[in-house]
Amino acid sequence: MPAESDMTATPSRAAAALADVPREPGAPKPDPIVIADNITRTFGGLRAVSVDHLEIQRGVITALIGPNGAGKTTFFNLLTGFDEPDTGDWSFNGTSLNKVAPHKVARMGMVRTFQLTKVLSKLTVLENMRLGATGQRGEGFLAAPFRALWSGQESANTTRARELLARFKLDAKESDFAGSLSGGQRKLLEMARALMVSPELVMLDEPMAGVNPALKQSLLGHVKSLREDGMTVLFVEHDMDMVRDISDWVVVMAQGKVIAEGPPDSIMSDQRVIDAYLGAHHDTDITQLEDVLEAEGHQALEEDGDNRE
């Protein structure tokens, strides 16, 4: 595979499996963890999502990109049960998730974060993390009053929470209220908390928005290490450097549809993708997606997110 040498700084075995996948929307993957079919969602007259077919490969990092309003967040909501599609069916590990409640989706190992961060600001950072642990005996009504029944599990969870917090450079903040964190730190906490659920697939909606550049670099390393641990990552991101750096595969959405798929390098220079980002004013001589974003002054970034620092 000649493409691999410059594709990823850290070559991944799992990514190699994608080498023969055709670079077209809806391409079948050798080992898909998620398969979505004919998913549509309309708001009033607006067709926010209309995905004919999409497969997400297991064990790799897939980036979902697209201009604002492309339907990425809505698609996340649909896949994880937080919103219901008008039509469509989708499965996770071969189990259909149609009409499955969001908490059940999470328990099955498909955990998402939110574009508008949802940390529990009146809980401490450590309590936020502990909340993420699954299968807690102390969360049962009958066992809850008897500390002896759950304290062992709680301290094991605490140890794990502290390890994760250290990775995300939040360990010094563990006893602060989450509400006192900056926007970027909240993003980090939400990501760390999602990992407390021990997911098989973690879906991050703009995880790096508002995170300071120095920390971003080390986080990229952590996301890659998730892949080494066998986790599958699907993330929405606008920062093309980051997409290029860590993703094995890129899916591009525009106006609700998947318009392109492929490894990062081929996507960045794909004319359909550039067109989608440029929209109408298409007279400039631009050959890379990064040029587009630069030319637009990262306008997309500014409009979209919340919680910027």
Added chain:
Amino acid sequence: MEILQGAFHDAISPFALSYVLAAIGLNIHFGYTGLLNFGQAGFVAVGAYAMAVGIASFDIPFVLALLLGILAAVILALILGIPTLKLRGDYLAIVTLAAAEVLRLIFSTSFKDYFHARDGVSGFTATFRSLNPYPDTMTSFATFSRNDLWVMTVGWILVALVCVYLWLLMRSPWGRVLRSIREDEEAVRSLGKNVYWYKMQALILGGVIGAFGGFIGALGLASVQPDSFNADFTFIAFTMLILGGAARILGPVVGAVLFWGALSAIGSLLVQLASGDNPIIPPSMMSTDQASNVRFMVVGLVLMLLMIYRPQGLFGDRKEIALDAR
């Protein structure tokens, strides 16, 4: 001195106890879980009626009657919760408010053989009173009758037990889930917790504690009357909760005691000021008969000031809960 004695009497009386328990139940709903139950009076009422009618009309044993009252509260919670807890918070508020009124109307107009309309249910206290350990020779203590004393003893022990139990619950991971739901239920869902079921548990638990309030109130008055369970009941219980501080174990207890104490003290003070040959408050402004209504106005004013200057209640933690949270 007399004023203080009266205030003390009212603050710890069986009547106040039923409010204390109702407010503790509301604290679980509103304070910890963020559920807006505007029909706590309904839970108190079904508890009281189920126990009273069970004994008076069907002659079932006292303990069984208590269990029946608890069961009634659980069923009411399920009926109210199943259709509403998946929807936005306001639905629960509307449905509970309406349900409590409907229940009150049923108790005051229907099944007269059992509920006896406005006369209320009586004749259910025999077993409870026969258990009274205070000596027969003691007809009264301080300002309380022997019966009152017995009800209060049981009632305050019950309050203490409930508070300890809640303290244990709320410091557990279960309590953590409730507090998280209060803040952002979507986040809790995304972490794999069944939010609907936790809300249901909270609604049931708070409702059952409300029913305990119904038991104590009924045993204290030796009768159960429909109009004691009007919407005012719920709002006074809310007032106490907010006065003492929501999401604090002792908040509703302190709030209820202070509320009745202050209400009684202000009432007697107003009566004193308005009576005598040369009253400080002239009869043209307020007669002694009006004092009992005016005292509610004064308490209302105090509450308004409290909300403005201390919205987390007297003992609440502003960081953890404020009414304008969000």
